Amino acid sequence: MTENRKAPRQKILIVDDSELNRSILADMLGGDFDVIEASNGREAVELISLYGGKLSLVLLDIVMPQMDGFEVLAKMKEKKWIQDIPVIIISSENTSQFIERAYELGATDYIQRPFDTNVVRRRSLNTIMLYGKQKELKGLIEESVYRREREQSLMINILSHIIEFRDGDSGNHITNVRKVSEMLLNTLAKYNAKYLLPQYEISLIALASALHDIGKITLDADYLNKPEKLGKKELETVRAHSLRGAEMIKKLPYASNEPLVQRAYEICRWHHERWDGSGYPDGLTGDEIPVSAQVVGLADAYDTLTNKRVYKEAVPHSKAVEMILNGECGAFNPDLLEAFKSVAGTLQTNLRLSSLEDI
Ligand SMILES: [Fe+2]
Ligand SMILES: [Fe+2]
Structure with missing residues (x-):
């Protein structure tokens, strides 16, 4: 009999200086994900550095003490983490300049407060699914290009070796x-x-x-x-x-x-x-x-x-x-x-x- 093993739950990071905001999001998403929390940008960067690619999503507030959300995005861009970890900005700021800056720094999506809980849950799930598929596809392409290169090079080497043996x-x-x-x-x-x-x-x-x-x-x-x-x-x-x-x-x-x-x-x-x-x-x-x-x-x-x-x-x-x-x-x-x-x-x-x- 085959054992039906459940896949490990995806991990997401919620970054917000308001404890109340964090707990609303954590309650909303805790059923689907393993949730970790950071109360400011600095803590967030430490956690992203610690968990790396094991993080499936970051939900990021912008206005925070110590290090704000823009600085977190800039750091993620600098360290190239943003390529593997999607970030959804959740903020009550709604000027187009503000939103544009977040996208320029690599944010995947932007949700404005006050939000509909179902929308946040759906958009989080969609973002994770899309990133997952993209990663899988990238891996497949890399693997097939790598294998083809190796095979071509091996073929040339075999033929050349035949001459060298003589x-x-x-x-x-x-x-x-x-x-x-x-x-x-x-x-x-x-x-x-x-x-x-x-x-x-x-x-x-x-x-x-x-x-x-x-x-x-x-x-x-x-x-x-x-x-x-x-x-x-x-x-x-x-x-x-x-x-x-x-x-x-x-x-x-x-x-x-x-x-x-x-x-x-x-x-x-x-x-x-x-x-x-x-x-x-x-x-x-x-x-x-x-x-x-x-x-x-x-x-x-x-x-x-x-x-x-x-x-x-x-x-x-x-x-x-x-x-x-x-x-x-x-x-x-x-x-x-x-x-x-x-x-x-x-x-x-x-x-x-x-x-x-x-x-
Ligand atoms: Fe020669
Ligand atoms: Fe030679």
Whole structure:
């Protein structure tokens, strides 16, 4: 037999300096709700801070000693509580300016004294129901957007890992390059405002970074896993992966205008370019290299250095940072190196944490 459990009663806060007014409201609403009371604005703020989202509604008087209702609303707005807790103003003031101010500060509804008890009860119930539905809907949308983003990102990571495994990698290279790129992009604008990017663009570049070496799928696995130093011809073949990856993306029969595809193209083609023009395949210099490819290039260099490959041993973190700053992996944008220096201290911890996540 299933036990029929009753849902916990919703909690509402009545704020009024008049004890009589509070008790009228409490009597009226006590049958439907758990009622708590405050006799002034300050007490109300303390209680709202204490109960937070557990409060379903605040009934608020305006003219009160110590802290008035407007100040309570302003505080709720400042602390962003007003987004989750509806407030109904109950007041005998009825000038339009007064009412307008309450709405501007985020009040949901306004009831003028003297009031009809049934109207207060109905409007309280309606407000709570509407807020509840809105919260539920917001939660559902957030959950579905979050899940879709994770799945898309997981899909890209799976495909990229398949290529990385051919390269004899542990499988963390893709996630590491992505994480380091994201950290660099979030820091770079501190050193030069021209690199300030919207968060959406940062996430896009970080996601597209997973495709940086897709051109390697066209290479013979023997080249990739050769422990000996590659000959000139072999090196040229391996280096062609950047151009091949870019060509593969360009030839995609769909979505060529999509920002993700465009960033992926830049990253594939130019992640081995260097600031002074010494990189490949096009020998671009400075900001001719898109910032997406500059950042992924540095992240790629760092992660390749710090991990063992079939042709080389792993270099410790501090040594890898030193080598990159000294230009031993080629020249990078000086602003990017500043950003790298500033995130270097937290890189290892962040990479360990991200490897514990699913993707
Ligand atoms: Fe590469
Ligand atoms: Fe790589």
